[in-house]
Amino acid sequence: MNFWQRASSIDRRIIFILLFIAVVIPLIFNFKLPNRVTKEVQAVYDYIESLPPGSVILMSFDHDTATLPEMTPMARALLRHIFTKGEKVIGTAFLAEGAAIGNKAFKFVSDEFGLKEGEDYVFLGYRPEISSAILGMGENIARVYPKDYRGVPLADIPLMQQVKNYRDIGLIISVSDNDSPNAWINLANARYHKPVAPAVTAVMATTYYPFLQEKQIIGMVPGLKAAAEYEQLINKPGTATVGMAAQSIAHLLIVLLVIVGNIGYFMLKRRNA
Amino acid sequence: MDVGTWIAALLTLAIYSFLYKDNPFYKFAEHLLVGVSVGFLIVIAYMDTVVPKIIDPLFVRHDWLIIIPIVLGFLMFFRFSSKFSWVSRPALALLIGFGAGVAIPSIMQSYILSQMRATISPFTNINSLGTTINAVLIFVGLICTLMYFYFSKKHEGTVGVAAKIGIYFLMIYFGATFGFTVMARISLLIGRVGFLLSDWLGLLKIS
Numbered sequence: 001m002n003f004w005q006r007a008s009s010i011d012r013r014i015i016f017i018l019l020f021i022a023v024v025i026p027l028i029f030n031f032k033l034p035n036r037v038t039k040e041v042q043a044v045y046d047y048i049e050s051l052p053p054g055s056v057i058l059m060s061f062d063h064d065t066a067t068l069p070e071m072t073p074m075a076r077a078l079l080r081h082i083f084t085k086g087e088k089v090i091g092t093a094f095l096a097e098g099a100a101i102g103n104k105a106f107k108f109v110s111d112e113f114g115l116k117e118g119e120d121y122v123f124l125g126y127r128p129e130i131s132s133a134i135l136g137m138g139e140n141i142a143r144v145y146p147k148d149y150r151g152v153p154l155a156d157i158p159l160m161q162q163v164k165n166y167r168d169i170g171l172i173i174s175v176s177d178n179d180s181p182n183a184w185i186n187l188a189n190a191r192y193h194k195p196v197a198p199a200v201t202a203v204m205a206t207t208y209y210p211f212l213q214e215k216q217i218i219g220m221v222p223g224l225k226a227a228a229e230y231e232q233l234i235n236k237p238g239t240a241t242v243g244m245a246a247q248s249i250a251h252l253l254i255v256l257l258v259i260v261g262n263i264g265y266f267m268l269k270r271r272n273a
Numbered sequence: 274m275d276v277g278t279w280i281a282a283l284l285t286l287a288i289y290s291f292l293y294k295d296n297p298f299y300k301f302a303e304h305l306l307v308g309v310s311v312g313f314l315i316v317i318a319y320m321d322t323v324v325p326k327i328i329d330p331l332f333v334r335h336d337w338l339i340i341i342p343i344v345l346g347f348l349m350f351f352r353f354s355s356k357f358s359w360v361s362r363p364a365l366a367l368l369i370g371f372g373a374g375v376a377i378p379s380i381m382q383s384y385i386l387s388q389m390r391a392t393i394s395p396f397t398n399i400n401s402l403g404t405t406i407n408a409v410l411i412f413v414g415l416i417c418t419l420m421y422f423y424f425s426k427k428h429e430g431t432v433g434v435a436a437k438i439g440i441y442f443l444m445i446y447f448g449a450t451f452g453f454t455v456m457a458r459i460s461l462l463i464g465r466v467g468f469l470l471s472d473w474l475g476l477l478k479i480s
Contacts, residue, residue, distance in 0.1 A: 028477070069463065
């Protein structure tokens with residue numbers, strides 16, 4: 001059996017081990033590789049920078065636990081930036097698991113800044129049927145969410161006394177691993193002209209690039225790479241930055257395997273012909 | 274280190290053990306995940322939907338109008354009966370009517386009108402060779418890809434060439450999507466390996 005035959009029939013478990021090594025070594029030895037900030041991530045950062053302190057940003061946690069490694073770094077980086085600027089956040093969730101995830105993200109970051117729930121941020125929790133909830137919030141948030149995640153009536157929450165609907169909100173960020181940003185774009189942006197910024201998994205990225213062209217979204221934060229870019233912009237390296245070297249080396253390995261596999265395929269095809 | 278970290282680490286290893294071959298540890302972790310997810314979903318659906326949308330309005334605020342949507346919602350359960358499934362039709366009709374009413378204008382605006390504008394608008398901002406190439410690429414890409422999906426004329430001659438070019442644009446899109454998918458999957462692996470190395474084994478410090 002020659003090299004190309006071996007390369008074509010390599011056991012998939014060897015590929016898994018190689019991939020595991022490619023991820024573990026950069027993490028343990030803390031390799032650093034340069035990471036260029038892309039235009040779409042810079043646009044989200046610049047937009048949040050441009051909002052006056054005290055502005056209210058709506059952040060929707062529309063993802064489940066399966067994509068936490070990708071979504072948590074970007075949610076934390078965005079919240080850190082928003083809180084550093086002295087802006088306020090209203091959190092929502094349109095996936096059941098997003099309720100616990102969003103609440104945890106707020107607790108984690110607000111503890112770093114010593115913020116107070118109800119004054120600096122409020123987490124409203126989960127609601128089903130995203131389209132009607134988004135439309136309802138355009139009229140009156142309290143009608144969709146009479147109480148927050150803790151069960152406190154919205155009328156008793158200081159932050160919610162200055163926010164009635166989208167008119168009082170500066171930006172909508174959809175932290176999502178599914179097509180929920182579409183609903184924000186179709187309803188909150190198209191109907192209420194609210195700026196929307198999707199923070200999505202890399203898988204979803206190609207879906208949202210066409211919306212950038214016509215400025216239906218002000219920018220976007222797609223995947224772990226974009227989360228690392230955001231951490232770089234706010235000068236607070238975190239999980240995403242640590243993972244970028246591992247990501248790049250794993251990609252190089254996959255590219256190498258694709259090239260070897262394809263050359264092997266064509267070599268064997270030519271020999272058999 | 275707390276018990277939760279140990280449980281999470283062992284379950285992560287149990288799930289990854291599937292990469293070697295199917296085994297009882299993997300099956301246990303998989304079933305546990307499904308059970309916990311469904312249990313969590315039921316609790317959240319009850320606490321965040323049934324309580325604020327049915328119990329509170331009905332028994333706390335005595336908002337009797339809420340009975341109408343409750344009855345309509347209840348009719349949906351007749352879908353489970355082949356004999357009485359027709360009872361659910363009014364509720365279903367309302368749902369479809371609302372869905373179509375909300376979706377059609379907004380999708381027309383976001384997906385068709387805005388995207389049509391986005392195809393032409395780059396021609397109004399041409400100021401360099403790069404922007405010219407971009408504008409032409411977007412326009413040619415759209416027309417050729419649409420030609421590929423035009424089935425009322427045989428794909429030969431000019432239409433065939435355009436459809437062929439459309440296939441290349443589609444291939445580039447699939448390639449980009451595959452690249453992003455690989456990136457996403459590797460990110461998930463990095464996340465779990467990072468968790469095992471930092472939270473469980475304490476070999477890394479990540480915040």
